[in-house]
Amino acid sequence: MTYIARPKLHHPTLVRNKVGYTRRDYEGKISTLCAGCGHDSISAAIVQACWELDIEPHRVAKLSGIGCSSKTPDYFLGASHGFNTVHGRMPSVLTGANLANRDLLYLGVSGDGDSASIGLGQFAHAMRRGVRMVYIVENNGVYGLTKGQFSATADRGSKSKKGVVNADSPVDLIGMALQLGATYVARGFSGDKTQLVPLIEGAIGHGGAAFIDVISPCVAFNNHAGSTRSYDYVREHNDAVSRIDFIDLADEIKAEPSAGEVISLPQPDGTRMRLRKLHADYDPTDRIGAMNHVQAYQAQGEILTGLLYVDPEATDLHHGLNTVARPLNALTEADLCPGAAALTKLNGSLR
């Protein structure tokens, strides 16, 4: 398990970002997952995204449920507080943490077992509430820690390592997120970091509930012939809808607009996100179109990756609740307690 600390020595030539951190400062403990696990690539993508966006590590809170994926927050952002909660319940804990302090970045890491089975309800309600967060499901279609049982996202007809064929329909988290009102919905592949890092960066800058389903093959239990989550299968069936560049506002002037193929979306954090559309007719701001597109590709047995849907003007739960700008956990007696005089008056009305 996780007791190995990485050496703290930094090479003097390591590049520092605008807030003075090197990429090493965003790392965590050494992973105890299997060698070649897709989840470790996702951790690396998170590290890169946070470093590139100049996010101070301690301003991130990492939350997870239970399972292989949920162990990963220990393997990145070691200077951030982390909370490995209970199975399937990360969304509610993240919601509460977010309510307590709206100033931090909330990163929820979950798996297909955690989010699509026991946690399906909490997944759904966190999406519909619009909790501002980056919610990543590391989706391998299998229960790794308990040694290879099917998860609820496993495709019907796919075969387990033991040779069992899955007879149940899969839960489609992308389809659900779109239907439930998530305002940033993307799918990535752990083996394609050039696409995944900008997807995470776009989610970090997003103003509402951002969901990224990352196909992450399980090398131990779901990477065999007959599986629909193996490296080979995903590479053959992956169809990317877009390549995203995430560009800082400061750099934007230098970026050359490539007319026709690029759309530029303002983000609530003041940056803009540029989307390079591979499919000329794909509009990621059209929720219904996204649903149709995803379903159409799914019917062809193909995995659509990229930014599937974004509402650039999304708001979040705090907006809906009309909470004060200051974090609730920083409010004091003066803000919260109405005082003895108000109570005396209230007593008077109760006689």
Add this chain to the structure above:
Amino acid sequence: MKRLEAVNDFVVKFANVNGSGSASANELFAKSILRMGVPVSPRNIFPSNIQGLPTWYEVRVSERGWLGRRGGIDMMVAMNPQTWDQDVAEIEPGGYLFYDSTRPMPASAFRNDIAVIGMPVTAICNATYDDSRQRQLFKNIMVLGALSVLLDVDASVIESLFGEQYRGKERLLESNVRALHAGCSFARDHLKPPQAPEVGLRVKAADKVGDRIFIEGNAATALGCVYGGATVCAWYPITPSSSVAEAFDKYCRKFRVDADTGEHKFAIVQAEDEIASIGIITGAGWNGARAFTCTSGPGISLMTEFIGLAYFAEIPLTIVDVQRGGPSTGMPTRTQQADLLASAYASHGDTKHVLLLPQDPAECFEHAAAALDLADRLQTPVFVMSDLDIGMNQRLCAPLAWDDARRYDRGKVMSAAELEAGKDFGRYKDVDGDGIPWRTLPGTHPSLGAYFTRGTTRDAYARYSESGKDYTYNVERLLRKFETAAALVPQPILRAASRKTRLGTIYFGSTSPAMDEALEALAAADIHLDALRLRAFPFPDAVRDFIDAHDQVFVVEQNRDAQMRTLLVNELDVDPAKLTRVLHFDGTPITARFIAGAITKHVHALAVEPRRERIA
């Protein structure tokens, strides 16, 4: 037949149909007597239903100030034909039946040992009003008018209550007053001797209410959460606790809206279920906001996994449990104290939790605010164990009090400055000897104090560990913390008998008003008991001392399995034979008659050799 005669000491029960608008008229009846300076204790007895099923409102009038349910009905206001037989049967011999005589009842429907007063209310209303809704609503007000004449309640007091209720709504005010007067004059003209039997029950103005207030426990709990600084509330609707969250919302909108921006200094989420509710407050508590949820027994069952996490990962949170009849869906609209064991030891593995046991709305207020402090101080879940009897009934209690000098106890939260100064931070290390470790909040310091919170075992520095030594250190520290809690929780209150006695009684929560009355009745019958009212679990030393100081202790509680007695035996290792069960669990609030009767029986049995009636 001798008719009951009493001044300021009787019970009136209204039998109504749910959803017929009777509730506000009934409340006016109770409040008008209160305004005359005579204590009352009303109780709603209602079904799990929106409209159509029987509902009752029982008002005890007691100049002596006994606020427990008495048992027995002196006057029944029978407005529901569905429950006629049962309502008539409940009247004490010599008591009174007031009923709607629009439709004649056969003689066999009455009893010959009660006095009957019939008023054709429906006929009068139908003749007076065209609108069917008005006919229904004003029926209740006309009855109120008639009763005020029969029982000598000052109608002008009711009028002034109308005035407060309908301030600015002159038309409503005027029509209600007119209906009231119509009821009064009908009673004066037709319901007095010789046309009707004389009613021997009277309200006489007194000065026994003092500065006490009249409030539902759930509203007081919500106010305690407002005053105690709760900013996050997550809940899922369940009887009898929903009105805690609703009242919290109401009071927050009154007291916690920024005057300049209109923004809220609170966040309330109606979650998808009880599991999400406690998950949300777990996240909020971890992140330094004061957070609570409110629920009832079935919710506690659902929350147990998170309660274990919060216990083991040491996260402050407050759970208000407004108890109802269990198990399972049980009796959703009836009262019990039956969640004690499920709460005290909630979740798998070795767990123990802090429970606070309020006796009335005033203590609901105090305990809710105290729970928020204790949760932060102890970094653990704290339960406020109210019940339906306290929570959903208006009860006369001491005015709510707050000291402006009081500061929230945020517990041991290490600041960025302390970390910077090199203070050692071991998240699960006992540096102060009280079992309570220090914690840091997310976002505090760029490089110091971050840790990984988990429900798995760890060492004192929050590093994952499966070593037996680390595990034992941790769980023994949690026990030490629980001992610390015993000294911090509200302490028990001793009420000594007027003379030295070897008999004692232990009670708690909503049993309190019935016990006050029972102790006096027992003393009058020469049975003297020292009484200890528990206000929290874990038990402070005073509880053991009390049991040690008596030969026999009656543990009075409102559940079948003597759950508090189990906690006492289990936690204090006292001789079970010393603790006699006195149990009331039919879903109605416990009465003084029951307590006094049960204890008298035991005491008489104890007087026979061998002294011990039976072992455990």
